[in-house]
Amino acid sequence: MAKGLLGIEDLSRPEIEAILDRARSFQPAQGETFPRLDTLRGRTIVNLFFENSTRTRTSFEIAAKRLGADTLSITASGSSVSKGESLVDTLNTLVAMRPDAIVMRHSASGAPHFLSRYLATPIVNAGDGTHEHPTQALLDARTILDLRETLEGLKVAIIGDIAHSRVARSNIHLLSKFGSEIVLCGPAPLLPVELGQLASGVALTNDIRDAIRDADVIMMLRVQLERQHEANFPAGDYFKFYGLRLDHLALAKPNVLVMHPGPINRGREISSDVADSQRSVILNQVENGVAVRMAVLEKILKQ
Ligand code: NCD
Secondary structure, eight states: OOSSBOOSTTOOHHHHHHHHHHHHHHOOOTTOOOOOOOTTTTOEEEEEESSOOSHHHHHHHHHHHHTTOEEEEEEGGGSGGGGTOOHHHHHHHHHTTOOSEEEEEESSTTHHHHHHHHOSSOEEEEEETTTBOHHHHHHHHHHHHHHSSOSTTOEEEEESOOTTOHHHHHHHHHHHHTTOEEEEEOOGGGOOGGGGGSSTTEEEESOHHHHHTTOSEEEEOOOOGGGOOSOOOOHHHHHHHHOBOGGGGGGSOTTOEEEOOSOOOBTTTBOHHHHTSTTBOHHHHHHHHHHHHHHHHHHHHOO
């Protein structure tokens, strides 16, 4: 890994495996909490979030604290960004205070990549526009591998607003490096054909039943209303064609895993009975987020 973690596209399969293995060592035993270590004692990690977040920000904060680092979180609404300061000026200001790493979420695709070219401080991408969300794909892989031997040969259906999803892009990069069979599914305006060329082993369909048939894993995505500039689908129509219902699961492998990066919109992209079913691993994903982010922060900052 270079200076920070910007995307899955830049990582090799052995680098990804090393992070996933290390994350496993941080997973708590049943009924316990994450280990409290002092690997990063004396280090300061700044979480800089220009977009809303519940899971990712909390998870990075807990991960950093569990490794003994000091953390502080800044949100755009409470910062000088709302006073008109440019992104570069905000970052230069923070860097002048000598944090050891910056975890950053921004609505512009490529923002962390651009900044990392100018700053010596390592940047961890916590989601950039519609581009990448590397720690989400890592925690998704950790979650699947907790329950399946390998990613190779698994049929993974990714369903929903593919066009605007950084989660889909990072997962396509990761899963294709491990030989999964990926099927992307969504309504035509939200399923750009170019995504079929992003990696090998990617197929596209507009039919949710085709996507789910024989799937080992179903990843549902939220409709990214904040990134859509076209007319929206009414929620009811969207759910009728692209919402995951309990009866769909009969088409998939009997032990199919249902995933969602959250936040979920019940009745829009997933029914409540599926989200709360035995097949759902949505909260396992959240839990694994902490272990994976501990592994990432340790790798970036440990000397
Ligand atoms: C995702 C994100 O922000 O990209 N959420 C997350 O980090 N768990 C997905 C989403 O917002 O729909």
